[in-house]
Amino acid sequence: MSNTSVQSVDRAIAILEILAREGATRVTDLAVQLDVHKSTAFRLLAALEQGGLVEQSGDRGRYRLGFGVVRLAGAATAQLDLSKESRPVCLRLAEAVGETVNIAVPQDGDAVNISQVRGPAAISGHNWVGQRTPSHATSSGKVLLAFGALRLPAEPARYTPSTLTEAGRLRLAEIRERGWATTVEELEVGLNAVAAPIRGSDGSVVAAVSVSGPSYRLTPERLPEVGALLAEGAREISQRIGYYR
Amino acid sequence: MSNTSVQSVDRAIAILEILAREGATRVTDLAVQLDVHKSTAFRLLAALEQGGLVEQSGDRGRYRLGFGVVRLAGAATAQLDLSKESRPVCLRLAEAVGETVNIAVPQDGDAVNISQVRGPAAISGHNWVGQRTPSHATSSGKVLLAFGALRLPAEPARYTPSTLTEAGRLRLAEIRERGWATTVEELEVGLNAVAAPIRGSDGSVVAAVSVSGPSYRLTPERLPEVGALLAEGAREISQRIGYYR
DNA sequence: CGGACGTGTTGCTCATAGCGCAACAGACTA
DNA sequence: TAGTCTGTTGCGCTATGAGCAACACGTCCG
Numbered sequence: 001m002s003n004t005s006v007q008s009v010d011r012a013i014a015i016l017e018i019l020a021r022e023g024a025t026r027v028t029d030l031a032v033q034l035d036v037h038k039s040t041a042f043r044l045l046a047a048l049e050q051g052g053l054v055e056q057s058g059d060r061g062r063y064r065l066g067f068g069v070v071r072l073a074g075a076a077t078a079q080l081d082l083s084k085e086s087r088p089v090c091l092r093l094a095e096a097v098g099e100t101v102n103i104a105v106p107q108d109g110d111a112v113n114i115s116q117v118r119g120p121a122a123i124s125g126h127n128w129v130g131q132r133t134p135s136h137a138t139s140s141g142k143v144l145l146a147f148g149a150l151r152l153p154a155e156p157a158r159y160t161p162s163t164l165t166e167a168g169r170l171r172l173a174e175i176r177e178r179g180w181a182t183t184v185e186e187l188e189v190g191l192n193a194v195a196a197p198i199r200g201s202d203g204s205v206v207a208a209v210s211v212s213g214p215s216y217r218l219t220p221e222r223l224p225e226v227g228a229l230l231a232e233g234a235r236e237i238s239q240r241i242g243y244y245r
Numbered sequence: 246m247s248n249t250s251v252q253s254v255d256r257a258i259a260i261l262e263i264l265a266r267e268g269a270t271r272v273t274d275l276a277v278q279l280d281v282h283k284s285t286a287f288r289l290l291a292a293l294e295q296g297g298l299v300e301q302s303g304d305r306g307r308y309r310l311g312f313g314v315v316r317l318a319g320a321a322t323a324q325l326d327l328s329k330e331s332r333p334v335c336l337r338l339a340e341a342v343g344e345t346v347n348i349a350v351p352q353d354g355d356a357v358n359i360s361q362v363r364g365p366a367a368i369s370g371h372n373w374v375g376q377r378t379p380s381h382a383t384s385s386g387k388v389l390l391a392f393g394a395l396r397l398p399a400e401p402a403r404y405t406p407s408t409l410t411e412a413g414r415l416r417l418a419e420i421r422e423r424g425w426a427t428t429v430e431e432l433e434v435g436l437n438a439v440a441a442p443i444r445g446s447d448g449s450v451v452a453a454v455s456v457s458g459p460s461y462r463l464t465p466e467r468l469p470e471v472g473a474l475l476a477e478g479a480r481e482i483s484q485r486i487g488y489y490r
Numbered sequence: 491c492g493g494a495c496g497t498g499t500t501g502c503t504c505a506t507a508g509c510g511c512a513a514c515a516g517a518c519t520a
Numbered sequence: 521t522a523g524t525c526t527g528t529t530g531c532g533c534t535a536t537g538a539g540c541a542a543c544a545c546g547t548c549c550g
Contacts, residue, residue, distance in 0.1 A: 004291040004500080007536065008508065012254045013296035020320035022352060023359070027527060037510045042528065046249040051258035061527055065321035073318030075265035076310035083302070105268065114268055249529080252507065253537065272498060282539045287499065306498055306546095493550090500543075507537070514529075520522095 011036065012044050016053060016065065024057040024064040082207055083115050085240035086198070089233045090117040090209065097226055099213035102128050103198070104140035106149040111141040111208065121217065128212075133187065136170060137163050139195035140208035142181035146172040147197050147205035162186050180227035184220055192218040194226045196234035199243040206241075209234050256281065257289050261298060261310065269302040269309040327452060328360050330485035331443070334478045335362040335454065342471055344458035348443070349378070349385035351394040356386040356453065366462065378432065381415060382408050384440035385453035387426035391417040392442050392450035407431050425472035429465055437463040439471045441479035445486060454479050 011034060018033055019025060031041035045063050048054040052068030082103065090101040099119040104111040110132040135141030136156045144150040156165040162185045164170055175181040180196045187193075195210035211218070211226055218226070256279060263278055264270060276286035290308050293299040297313030327348065335346040344364040349356040355377040380386030381401045389395040401410040407430045409415055420426040425441045432438075440455035456463070456471055463471070 004288055005295055006253050006257070006288055006292040008251050008253045009257045009289060009292040010296065012251070012257065013292070013298065016317055017296075020317050023324050023350065028525085038526085039511085039528080040509055043249055043251055043508080044254060046528095047251040047254040048258070050250055051255065051262075053258060064324055065317060067321070069314060069317045069321050072261055072265050072310060072314040076312070076314050079268050079309055107267065112268070273496085283497080284499080284540080285538055288537080291499095491550105493548105495548080496546090498543105498545080500541105502540090502542105503538105504540105505536105505538090506534100508535085509533090511531090511533105512529105513531105514527105516525105516527080518523105518525085520524105 008044065011040075012048055015041070015044055015048060016069070019054060019063065019065045024062040026061055027063070030063070079114075081241045082198070082237075086115065086207075086209065086237045087117075089237050089240075090115065093117075093209070093211065093229065093233050094119045096229060097211050097213075097218075099211045099218055100128075102140065102210050102212065103207055104133065104138075104144070104195075104210065105207045106144045107132070109135065109150060109153060111135055111138055111144055111150065113140075114207075119211075119213065121213075134159070136165070137183060137187040138210070139181045139183045139193040139212070140210045142170060142172070142175060142183065143195045143197045143208040143210075144205065145170065146175035146181060149205045159187050160185055160189050162189075178227070179231045182220075182223045182227065184223075185215060190215050192220070192223070194218075194223050194230055196227065196230040198234050198241070199238040200241060203243060207237075209237060253289065256285075257293055260286070260289055260293060261314070264299060264308065264310045269307040271306055272308070275308070327443070327482075327486055331360065331452075331454065331482045332362075334482050334485075335360065338362075338454070338456060338474065338478050339364045341474060342456050342458075342463075344456050344463055347385065347455050347457065348452055349383075349389070349440075349455065350452045351389045352377070354380065354395060354398060356380055356383055356389055356395065358385075359452075364456075364458065366458075379404070381410070382428060382432040383455070384426045384428045384438040384457070385455045387415060387417070387420060387428065388440045388442045388453040388455075389450065390415065391420035391426060394450045404432050405430055405434050407434075423472070424476045427465075427468050427472065429468075430460060435460050437465070437468070439463075439468050439475055441472065441475040443479050443486070444483040451486075452482075454482060 014034060015030060027042050028038050031038040034041055052066050054063050055066035057064045086103050094101045094117040098121045101117045102113045103115045104113045112132050113128040116128055133141055135145050135150045136152060137159050145152055152167055158165055180194055183193045192215050193210050193212035195208045197205040198207040198209055200206040209230055259279060260275060272287050273283050276283040279286055297311050299308050300311035302309045331348050339346045339362040343366045346362045347358045348360045349358045357377050378386055380390050380395045381397060382404050390397055397412055403410055425439055428438045437460050438455050438457035440453045442450040443452040443454055445451040454475060
């Protein structure tokens with residue numbers, strides 16, 4: 001991070017910092033503090049205003065931080081907390097089960113994996129981080145569907161002969177009651193998975209923690225035992241990010 | 246707000262929005278979504294990273310929103326909240342005391358008034374909004390000095406024969422213990438005032454609420470009773486903006 | 491294990507976007 | 521009403537931002 005920057009963006013950020021420190025400020029005062037011409041300050045403010053990061057305060061000509069930064073912070077806080085707080089639990093689960101553990105969040109109708117801990121037995125395996133996965137064909141997706149964090153697509157795609165493409169066969173009520181969901185070769189042949197719901201501070205399901213591995217190791221017989229472990233881990237992560245039941 | 250913008254700032258803000266929506270994202274994915282070259286996306290990210298608004302997530306090459314946006318939002322929330330949340334309390338105090346109520350925040354060594362409610366007895370009086378007032382000669386300023394939100398100037402100016410220009414005579418420790426500060430004709434002949442501290446969510450004093458009026462109405466004998474009312478009002482405002490003791 | 495592939499990062503060059511100047515419009519005050 | 525101050529806009533110039541291409545590094549697969 002040497003000189004790889006963009007001067008106008010640096011200046012825009014400096015404006016945000018000044019407004020954070022000083023509160024509502026005039027264009028010309030900002031220009032003085034930035035050591036730029038007032039028309040430059042004005043145009044940077046206009047760009048920031050268009051993006052919602054600043055707004056004009058009640059007094060004419062005064063600008064202050066806008067609600068856009070509060071929105072961004074809300075997203076940042078959610079993302080920072082979940083990855084960080086789930087890490088120790090995922091490490092433990094990966095060790096206990098011996099397979100790969102992922103955290104997935106709902107996004108645009110899919111389950112998106114945001115972090116991963118490889119199991120000790122994983123020689124190579126798939127890197128799921130950042131990958132979108134279909135809700136109906138993954139255990140995380142099924143959890144998010146069952147607890148209302150995601151909606152089932154109108155026409156669920158088929159990935160393997162085992163993929164369930166009808167809503168009734170997903171057994172979402174049973175997942176809700178049991179507290180964990182499974183997939184048995186529904187996304188990829190030879191891949192099984194279990195997932196459990198993570199709740200946020202308002203009690204709604206905001207993510208899922210899952211274990212996935214090859215069918216020959218993560219057999220259908222193992223799934224209930226692993227499901228119970230995952231549900232316990234999910235409860236702990238939920239509490240770590242502010243859920244009190 | 247027509248075309249008065251700055252393209253690179255627009256792009257930087259678009260990056261922040263994408264990261265808020267998608268979470269940790271790759272440089273090349275951002276470049277695709279922005280329809281710019283990846284080196285452009287990279288440099289915009291580098292600028293945002295230098296400003297603390299984004300950071301690299303644990304996975305190499307992925308960027309996410311950083312703690313800087315949380316800091317900015319904290320400042321934005323405090324500023325938006327203070328004027329709004331203090332309003333009902335100020336209205337009530339002005340009615341109860343019969344004099345003019347102001348909110349002042351610390352800024353560049355002065356106490357700056359950010360809002361005002363006129364008392365029922367105020368025929369004309371001074372409009373203090375937006376006005377900087379010297380810390381040592383106003384009740385709000387003395388509160389902000391006493392609780393560490395402002396520093397006393399090296400050579401405090403004299404405004405009236407009653408102005409206290411020596412640090413020892415301000416009795417800041419007594420103000421801290423008592424919970425309110427007074428001025429008796431120290432800024433203007435014929436003007437008295439009382440102020441109490443407003444605390445933010447981290448417990449530090451971020452503002453002061455004051456009552457001011459003519460000496461013949463707001464007499465020194467009335468000041469303790471008004472001080473207690475103000476301290477109560479300040480406590481309520483503090484709680485409204487997130488202070489929990 | 492080595493090669494292929496993909497992605498982040500850096501250096502260079504060019505042209506256009508950003509910047510500063512100057513003028514205009516509006517608000518306020520003596 | 522004239523002067524002053526500040527926000528906003530138009531114009532022209534050049535420095536900065538953008539894109540190309542190469543390099544460095546990590547991952548994956550045969």
